[in-house]
Amino acid sequence: MNQESIPEASTTKKSKAWVWIVLIITILGAGGYFAYQYYNSGKTDRSKNQTAEVISGPVTISEKILANKFGWLGGGIEDTGEGIIDGGGKWVRSGPPGVFVWDMMQKSKDAKIDFTLSDQVVNNYSKNELGMLVNIWPFADWDQKNLTNAIDCKVSDNDEMLLKNDKKGRGSYLPQYRCNPSDWTAYQKFVTAIVERYDGDGVADMPGLKIPIKYWEVMNEPDLQYGSNAPVGDSDRLTFYKQGPVEYAELLIKTNESIKAGDADANVLISGAAGADDRMLDFYRQVFAVTGAKTAFDIGNVHCISNDRETKDFNVLAYKKMLAEFGLTNPIWVTEAEAMYGTTGDANYLSTKTSTTGAISAGAERIFFTRYDLDDSRTDMSQKGTASTYPSAEKYRELIASFTK
Numbered sequence: 001m002n003q004e005s006i007p008e009a010s011t012t013k014k015s016k017a018w019v020w021i022v023l024i025i026t027i028l029g030a031g032g033y034f035a036y037q038y039y040n041s042g043k044t045d046r047s048k049n050q051t052a053e054v055i056s057g058p059v060t061i062s063e064k065i066l067a068n069k070f071g072w073l074g075g076g077i078e079d080t081g082e083g084i085i086d087g088g089g090k091w092v093r094s095g096p097p098g099v100f101v102w103d104m105m106q107k108s109k110d111a112k113i114d115f116t117l118s119d120q121v122v123n124n125y126s127k128n129e130l131g132m133l134v135n136i137w138p139f140a141d142w143d144q145k146n147l148t149n150a151i152d153c154k155v156s157d158n159d160e161m162l163l164k165n166d167k168k169g170r171g172s173y174l175p176q177y178r179c180n181p182s183d184w185t186a187y188q189k190f191v192t193a194i195v196e197r198y199d200g201d202g203v204a205d206m207p208g209l210k211i212p213i214k215y216w217e218v219m220n221e222p223d224l225q226y227g228s229n230a231p232v233g234d235s236d237r238l239t240f241y242k243q244g245p246v247e248y249a250e251l252l253i254k255t256n257e258s259i260k261a262g263d264a265d266a267n268v269l270i271s272g273a274a275g276a277d278d279r280m281l282d283f284y285r286q287v288f289a290v291t292g293a294k295t296a297f298d299i300g301n302v303h304c305i306s307n308d309r310e311t312k313d314f315n316v317l318a319y320k321k322m323l324a325e326f327g328l329t330n331p332i333w334v335t336e337a338e339a340m341y342g343t344t345g346d347a348n349y350l351s352t353k354t355s356t357t358g359a360i361s362a363g364a365e366r367i368f369f370t371r372y373d374l375d376d377s378r379t380d381m382s383q384k385g386t387a388s389t390y391p392s393a394e395k396y397r398e399l400i401a402s403f404t405k
Helices: 002-058 082-087 114-127 186-195 245-262 278-286 318-326 343-364 392-401
Strands: 070-073 091-094 131-136 215-218 268-271 300-304 332-336 363-368
Touching: 070 082, 070 343, 082 392, 091 114, 091 363, 114 318, 131 278, 215 245, 215 332, 245 268, 278 318, 300 318, 318 343, 332 343, 343 363
Parallel strands: 070 091, 070 363, 091 131, 131 215, 215 268, 300 332, 332 363
Antiparallel strands: none
């Protein structure tokens, strides 16, 4: 080997080594850059996904709400439940009638369901973190007029739930025809759609839904005007339903099927019995005699207004005994409760406290009061109330606190 060529070869090897070093550094640098960009891109995408999950992901009713046994009836489409919060409750019953009325939400069989008012109501009550019980109404005049007996389904022009007769500023109404649907398929599709929108499962939910609706009540007091139940001289003022117990059983069964199709975890309430004497309870005895009706609801439901003066438990025990006749042990809610038996706020507070205590002892799991003012002794709530200085909210808070965990 020529000794003089050795330095040249060494130099060539060093040059090649540097080329490889530079190349490796370049590759590593480029790789690091792209890895960095990919990582940051991934972080951004993940952040977006996390945000989307917060907005549209599953939501539940909080334990704070579930632990509270009390609520009130809602006050119309503008109500946000301030009075309920002031009184210590955490629940609102949207209705009667509320806005979940087929006629109000869908103007024809082929029309899209309009969720404008129902979304507004749900958002309003969410502001005060209230759980909701919703009345579903199966009436739409455009559907009912197709019934062969449509004329028999029409209520009086004097009915207070007609829009033209709304003196309470509800902003909602019931249509004039009040029988079971003519088109069951269209009705059931409607029910499933509204349940799906508010069930909180993150699929096809209302945008921004914070508190899901998990409790649905199938109409209200179908027994009120049935047969001989109509109050003398008052039969044309308030009629929720123009048919009888067999027809209501069919409505209950089909509505329950539709609710569960939209949300298998939903709780279905049978309509509230208007009272607990045999005139009212016999209606439900006939309902339960229909095959399938006894298993078509999750929660029993009874009302007690101030003409039920003999009861000290908002009619819960009598209703519970009626359920037991059919082997039923369902939970019981009182979705209209009042005991305004006195002429002063103090007297009404004491009777309300007695009946509330009795109802809870008899097994009532939730109670919805009808009156915010314990000094309000009106027998007709369409009349204008008088101003009161009685500390009703404070008294309700005192009462509710004794039953709240």
